[in-house]
Amino acid sequence: MSNSVEADLVVVGGGLAGFCAALAGAESGLSVLLLEKTDAIGGSSAMSGGCLAFAGTDLQQEYGIEDSPETLYQDLVKVGKGEADESLVRAYTDLQLDTYEWLRKHGVEFQPVIEAASGQSVPRVHSVDPADMVRQLEKAARATGKVDVRFNIRARRLIRNAAGRVTGLTATSNGEELTITGDKGVVLASGGFVKDQDMIHRFAPLYDNAVFIGGEGNEGDGLRMAWALGADVRDMVHIKGTFGKHPMDEMNHHACLAVYKGAVAVNQEGKRYVDESLSYKLLGDACMQQSYGVTYQILDRGIMESGDNRVRILDFERRLEEGLFVEAESLQELAKLLELPEDVFLAEVEAYNQAVADNEAPEFERKHLVHEHGELRTISEPPFYAYPSTAAVFGTYCGVKVDPTMQVFDVFEEPIEGLLAAGEMVGGFHGAAYMTGSALGKAAVFGRIAAMTAAA
Template identity: 75%
Template sequence: MNTIECDLLVIGGGLAGFCAALSAAEAGQHVVLLEKTAQTGGSSAMSGGCLAFAGTDLQRKHGITDSSELLFTDLIEVGKGECDADLVRLYTDNQLATYEWLRTHGVVFSDVIEAASGQSVPRVHNVDPADMVRLLEQTARATGKVDVFMGTRARRLLRSEAGRVTGALAEQAGEVITFSARRAVLLTSGGFVQDRALIHRFAPQYDNAVFIGGEGNEGDGLRMAWALGADVRDLAYIKGTFGKHPTDDNNHHACLVVYKGAIAVNQYGHRFVDESQSYKLLGDAVMQQTYGVAYQILDQSIMDSGDNQVRILDFTRRLEEGLFVEAQSLEQLARLIEVPEDVLLAEVSAYNEAVRKGEAPAFGRRHLVHQHGQLCPIERAPFYAYPSTAAVFGTYCGVVVDTQMRVQDVFGEPIEGLLAAGEMIGGFHGAAYMTGSALGKAAVFGRIAAATAGTE
């Protein structure tokens, strides 16, 4: 059996893995990174390319006043208080330095997105996610201190007699290889969106949802940590993202027209939710409707407010793809989507009247998204409907870690030599989700894990 040695063994080749690998290499560590699939990137590369940062030069350029403290407050509020405040504070204290570190390594942020889930001010910085991961991978490899093993699946973690994690057994083309880590093993292998049995075990309400994520996200890291007694949290908060077209297999992203002023109605033409909430909470709400499907209803003014630089706001492309239903009147739109005309007209009329009076419509909606943006009436023809369900893009729950990214066992003690970062940790998001916080935490916590490994 072959044995390959390194200082830090990273299991998973997404954003968290390569941020950790590059950071560790810059500190002089020899890193081995294992990726079980044929290409790196995982769910990171398939994401919308949003990272939540506060206090950046791009925000100042647009006159946006933001701070780490406001970001902290929003994250706690969006998470319904169910998140680990120490992890949230760790993120907010380190996010600006991570933004600058990414820029130093050539990551280009196109701009700040205005409409984003869970934010009091615009703070989502947009990138091409696949390009970002490729760039960090190339930069890491170029250090000469990072070796990447593709098509290599970690199967079991190895421990010393004293109980310290010392490496992993992995399989490559039918051959078993031992990887030995002098400092630490870092799990960055993502969640388990591709394991429907695990999804059913923890979130059976999403059995009929759409599932989209990296092909390798089958819970490998979670199971390996479980086997060593790792504690877990937030499994009850697995949620889908509202806005995925239920019949389209080509578009792997949600369309969030509600964040630009659309309303959501169910099969009976009724609004059923405050559309400004986190799209994870909207995902819960739509799955409780008949068939788990709703319609985002909008007019031409809202259609014109889209942003073709942002996948979730690229309404024009979705229209060109034939995913919107278009009509010259609300009556015609109701007939086309087969909801009662009188109900839809009454809902839109009541909504518009509340908006014009400056009052909160039904369900208490006061903003476009979270605490940002003014509501607008739906009145300018033509009118559109976007069929929408929930898609589970990631599980965002998993092992318990401390502020050094050390995995904790069920008794609250660190499992020596074992670290985790990225999607497979629990505690950060809590009950819901802020746009950009998944990629953001992957980058921030990946770097912190590398720093911890340097002290082991």
């Protein structure tokens, strides 16, 4: 490789946001150089649960699900608890349906939409094989003849010209220093920082003892590069883990969310401690504040059978086959197996069941299965099950301040010309909590927007 490489647009990161930006840039006529820090594409995107939040699709209509961009907008704003930048939410909802069709055109296959999930007032989980989705976009990008993908290159510093515009970056590859130029700018799509323990501690010490799962390259490189130019940040205080990760299972990275089918969450003292219908990011916060940061999802046979093997977070039968559930013929036996105070635990489940039977909200004012969807059910049909659960940080969901064109802004609210961001690098979109599917969704939508801005 030459020590100097040029392209119209430089994209940093080979996950979903990066390849959406690269492909959209190529479709706009730009030559694109995509840099991947590791030796493989996918990053955290490929390790995700494969859920994207879209509204108004044909897959929803097939099941009679009434949804719209406006309903999606209202849900995202509500879940964000007033902390989300509503202009970013609007940018997402305006382009999400077109992006869904664009992904399908490029070979991405979606499963039927039948489940509502965290933060959704109606079912809008559009599930994919996430690794295959990135592969399809890589294939489409390479097929344009305008995208050059290079591996094992670590971006180091952004380069500005005399006028202050970002025109490229320096990088290293196998110990060699490189200068990479992008006349139309640089898109930072390099993910978050789940692999940098010091940075996690700086912004989210509550999660020091959580499980961290993400792409090996997610060490905050893009964030540091933007900081060096004075970039502002958003949502750093809202870093949260996802509830439902089994603390002892090293093979299965995904959360299990039986609470969204009617299970209750109890702590080591045998007591419920939260409204289980909340965003699983807020459930993660609540879990990490309990003894040892590990709690249990308690369910019965009916809830077990209501799982869905097409949705990873609801694939209860597979987890049961893998031996991850604790199973018992009675709640008393379950309490003994979990070493919970039996009298406290039994009273807690009895009080919950009685409230549900009386059509009253149980303690913590739980009213639905998930968000505002689904009727509560009792936990009364043996056998009974418990799923040990902690919080796993799958992504940091915070990052640089951008406007709806994905232009990065500095701490004085001035644009850093030529610098764009997409995906997990972007702050301000989620706010205080998170809707299932909005992370992969924003990676796709914002990746496209960043490329469109560069081309314009």
